[in-house]
Amino acid sequence: MALWMQISQLLPKLPNQTLNELYPDTFPIDVRHYLANWIEDQRWEDFNVDSVEQVPLAQQLLEQMLERLYDVVSHNSNVVERVKLQHISRKLSLFQSQPMHLVRMVRDILRKERLLLSQAVSQSPFSQESAPDSVNGSMQPASNRDLDALVLKVLEIQTCRQEIHRLQEELNWEKQDSEPMQGQTEMETKLPDQVTKQNRITQLEHNYQACAKVNASNKSLLCFNPYQPFFLMLSCWSTSFVKLVDKLCRGAVWLVQVLGILLKLRIGWIPVNISRFLRTIFKNHENVGELINSTAILEHNPSSKSTCATFRNMSIKKIKRADRKGSESVTEEKFALLFTAEIMITGCESACNVQMITLPVVVIVHGSQENNAMATVIWDCAFSEPNRIPFVVPERVPWSQMCEALNSKFMSEVQTNRGLDRYNLHCLAQKIFDKDVSGDLSNTPVSWAQFNKEVLPGRNFTFWQWFEGVIDLTKKCLKAYWSEGLIFGFIGKQHLHVILQNRPSGTFLLRFSDSEIGGITIAYVGPSENGGRKIQNIQPFTKKDLDSAGLGDRIRDINCISHVYPEMPKDDVFKKFYTDSRTNKTSLIKNLRFILVWKKIIIVELTVLIGWRLNHPENCCHTANKPDHS
Incomplete structure (x- = not known):
């Protein structure tokens, strides 16, 4: 919100035409005012407005903006402001079809604000005098000490201004009390003349000291008026630095947690029984089918920060079926695809071999078998136990589980x-x-035969x-x-x-x-x-x-x-x-x-x-x- 605090002090000095160009009707200044903190926290500059992949992120920002604007409306007790903000919310809803236009508009407005602020700072006496120094190079240690002294002086001036305000109030109070004192002089004639004069002298001394402090403070403030823009910029930098430190601390904590998870991934990632099953399959090379186009290259997706492999036109060339028992049909025979990947990690000498087995697959030769094959897959996926040996599944399940699956x-x-x-x-x-x-x-138990083997009466x-x-x-x-x-x-x-x-x-x-x-x-x-x-x-x-x-x-x-x-x-x-x-x-x-x-x-x-x-x-x-x- 530091940027809005600075630009709001500059707005009264800008012409109306500049204000109208800076805040158009589609994004009024009211939205900039009420949502200043949230707007400045977003990373508008990271958007590529021509990228279609970032449209969902822009849509999400638009929805967050509307939600926060609705919160402002609900907490606003001013009826006129509430109606005006509701009208603005309806206008912003028009960006639902093209959220990237809103991102471009907000980004351009923030750029114009920074440009106007930099122009205002460059026109101040301090910026003109310090410009050559910034061109020559970085500031020297002596300049840093001067800057620290300047900050301390600013704090001292703020304390003096508060004291001046307090003394001014006391002075006004004394002046108000001195007026009725003039009407009471006749009543005070009974008091000793020496006591009355002494009190008067004390009052005058007090007033004189107060006026002297006020004048001294005003002179000190006048000396630092040319450096006011620099103080605002310094305050902005301090606020940004505090936010950056906070984000870095949160990022460091998150990084430590992620590293801890990554270090533990190799332990307990795949259950022991399934791991043994996979090693047995890979060792014995138990292959019951031949696939065409079964290899692919891992491709990195920068937008999603993930890697994936696409198997195009993969098909089964031949399949070796097992001996069926009793009335078991071909649609009850389950297979699986074993995926293996070799990943090279930067900094590691040896490759990392990764294996993963798929959910059950039923191989059919005609579309008429699809219904019964789907029943086999559904029964396995819905009623199999966690960490089971593929593809062991109970023959009977409770009716409550069947109801949930159906x-x-x-x-x-x-x-x-x-x-x-x-x-x-x-x-x-x-x-x-x-x-x-x-x-x-x-x-009540339901058997596989009742589900898809025995015909209904x-x-x-x-x-x-x-x-x-x-x-x-x-x-x-x-x-x-x-x-x-x-x-x-x-x-x-x-x-x-x-x-x-x-x-x-x-x-x-x-x-x-x-x-x-x-x-x-x-x-x-x-x-x-x-x-x-x-x-x-x-x-x-x-x-x-x-x-x-x-x-x-x-x-x-x-x-x-x-x-x-x-x-x-x-x-x-x-x-x-x-x-x-x-x-x-x-x-x-x-x-x-x-x-x-x-x-x-x-x-x-x-x-x-x-x-x-x-x-x-x-x-x-x-x-x-x-x-x-x-």
Whole structure:
């Protein structure tokens, strides 16, 4: 803040045009005043305004500036200043798209301030007299002693000025007391004349001494007025030196800590069992595959201060598989890549050999194997113990760990903040354990076979294949619906019956299909044949169906459903997902044609009624959307 203290004393002497050029409307002087300390602490000169790599750093500085300005606004009791600072904050927010412009502007303003300050100092009498000395060379020891004496004299002058101020106050007080004393002379005639005169003489002597001290102090101050700019510069240097010493001390402490960590890195960096495993592999040269383009050169990145190696076009030429046991498939066989590096450190005679093993890798030959291979990798990464021997993993895990892994995978793949709730996890437990479960299942074991080896009862797919299909459908077609809570998700039919049995006709909810991989269905309350109500499920929509017509348009065209569970009108909830009605008719035609080819049983009925239903979509509910009885 030392620079701002000096420039603020210079601002009243500058013309208005110079001030307007120095502080434009996009960066008012108010920001320079309130954030002076923070602005001068930043390293603006280190920025390369033409470098794209430094844009994130500039963005971070802009956000810090806005946060500090908001703090100033919140602590300012002046309403006028608060409103003005809020307006300035909105102006500074415009730099979000181009933060480098703000960095360039602040850097130029600080340069102009230093230039103006140097010009002012050079025009003072002291700077003109000392200029030749600075050109001739460094200052001599005698000059240093003179400088020390000058600093001591400045401190003495400051003490004298404080004393002068105090004496001046006493003098004013004495003058004020002397006026009423003149009116009291008649009352004091009773006192001895000698005592009165003595008091008067004492008072006059005191006043004379005070005036003499004031005059002497004023003369001393006048002698040092020409050197005032030098004192300000000396104060600025002292402040900067104190800050530099503080930073050096912190840097020294940090350096000692880093060196201590580096010295200990070789001890306990890799667990003993894994280290032995790596040494065994490297010693025996156990190589089960041949890679192409498997070597690369370490490249240094100055901006991130790190080194990296990029393996371009690396591929597997051949692989040697182990003998499989029992029903073990190729997607359950795990491999690993062993990276070795030889690093030469300056000052060391021998090279440093570094080895690191990767997470498990599954080698497949066809895209259809990707789903099962991913299940193998997820099971290993989610449930392996720390510091294990690669790649030992438990055969069974508690249901609580499985829930955490499924929820994490779902949220990361869909890229949503809404995870699976307790009803969804309860439905998944019923699915994987194949029974109606209740109570606390946290410690109930789940085996690898239940996860992705045994098919679900009555289905031709495993639990993981079914769950991954739901993730893929939600990620590609239903992300917005899921994030806004419009999809109930995983729910068993018993739970579905409990929450919908007392709801009026037309109430519906969206749930993931139990019978089809990657499908979503609509469960709704509709009229039964005997005049009552029953819960029905519309045939699931897959990704192919939703690509031809979105879920919002399909919900709009089904008139037998009116309210989303519990009681929200569907048009209010799904209105923003509706598209043009003409586009919807085209999608309906495609959907009906698809059913005509696939469902030959209803081909005659749809052929007769297709033209009439396009003009009356409200009657298409039970024909175009066949109930899902599975």
